[in-house]
Amino acid sequence: MAKDLFFSMDLNLLRTFLVLSQELNTRKASERLHVSQPAVSQGLQKLRAQLGDELFVKAPNGLKATPFAEQLALEVSPYLNGLSVALNKNRSFDPLSLNASIRIAVAPIVLTCLSGALFRHFSRVAPHCTLELVAWKGDSLKSIQSDETTLGVSFVHEPGQGVHMLQLVELEARIIVRNGHPIQSKTVTPAQMESYPIASVITPGYNEQLTEAAMIMEKEGLEPTVGFRSEFAMAVIDVIENTDFFMPHSTLFPVKRYPLLKALTPLIDGEPYLSEIYAYYNMKYRDTEFIMWLIEQVQQVIKQETVHDN
Template sequence: MAIDLFSKLDLNLIRIFLVLYQEKNMRKASNRLFIAQPAISKNLKKLRDHFNDDLFVKTPTGLKATEYGEQLAISLTPIVEQLSDTVNNSVIFDPAALTGVLKIAVSPIFATFMSSELFNAIHNKAPNVQLQLVNWSKISVDELKNNDVLLGIQHEMQDLSSELTGTELFIDSPYLYMRRDNFFSSPTVELTKKVDLNIATILDSDWNNSVSYFEKFSASQGQKVNVVFRSEFPSAVIETVANSDIAFPCTAIAHKYLGSDFKRSLITMSGKCFEVPVYSYYHIRNKNNRTVHWLNDVIKEIINRI
């Protein structure tokens, strides 16, 4: 007769096991669970005794799951997620009941042009939460994987980690922006033709790291773009463009905020509007998280208004 490991198992230990698996670090697991490290160690010993396996071994950076621990985590994760969804969905979701911190990583491009709208929309419906907007940076993917950040807003990313998933928020149609009295007067900028302008670009991790999408797609059409200025600060790019004859490619929603001092030309490729998807990204464990779904709906509403 097979040994019944389930009937005598404290289900609280399963949550501790999965958080240890996700964090690969005792201290991080302790912080996330609000349980002291000695208690984590004690519970890990219970798990090891119960399953007759080490489950984790120490490494220079933390913990690594054993082969059995890996298989156990992979099997348990969807079951626990389904259980969590079932329990959470039994209660009517009300954003006004949310408390604590909502931490969102936002591409600096979108943070510049939609932060106030995002705050007002969230604060009006969830007045008891503290909204933290942080710049999307080179560590944002890791923060999403570790659940240090709940949601991220960024252009479509290639080679997305298997631990993350995304929801398309909208299709952006970028423009080339320049000061109102710039000599350039065409209503469109065709990527298959040489662009007779000096260009500034905004550095944006996982999107415009060192070579902008404008350069990449121009190069794919055999055209070279003369980039003379790059900055990770959108305000620096905007101020520089406002006081020179250079131009910068940017989201369509920037037009509302840049005002009458700037004009813009639609970026096209082979006569068609150039389109770039924008996504919200989050850990796969949050794919059914109703707060995440609500935030996605809020962002979509803001974009529709803009």
């Protein structure tokens, strides 16, 4: 009769295995597990013996999972995350006594508009926590997966293993131009903007290779020109203030803070164009009181800062 691994295996070893499968590096895994690097290596040896597979082999940049290990990680991850939620969900949560560091990775186009408002809001509702706002990068999903980042706020991305995504808000598109721009109407069509170059903010992992406004215009049979792109929103704003370029944005852009700029409403088939902002977080925190509270706070600030046209 085959040995029942569930009853014979130390479940801590599975936790070690899961972290190793995410980090593919024994040093980083030891830091996350708060144990020594030799302890991680010893745990890996025990797992290899019990499971009858090499699990991880050396690679130029760390470790590489075997096909068996990749499949095992995919299958056990939901159960270990569910166990974590079950053990932690009944703990009382009080934001006023929250004394922790909360790191939120925010898409550049959102970060510029929300950074101060988020800080002011959290200083009121959770005065003892430390808020860290960082720009969304190409490795932000991996950082969420490894618990280095608490929450991500960005456009739609493929979340990948161990990360959950939830829609935060739906925003109306706006086109930002200088006050002296030749276009004077409050609403515009893609055809009206065809002769003006686009200046767009790059969100890593979302529009690194393309600009959404250009794609929309191409679908209309137009030939858009992308004249400037940057991960730095302030660089794009500087270009807009001094040229006839236009910046695709949304009702989240704080146009009143920029007296040299104005916002136009783009219409696609006569209707405003909508885009979604999502929250990303580690699957193990799904439905926990803390993460639901955190998402609610970010939603409140986004809605509070969204410009409502008269």
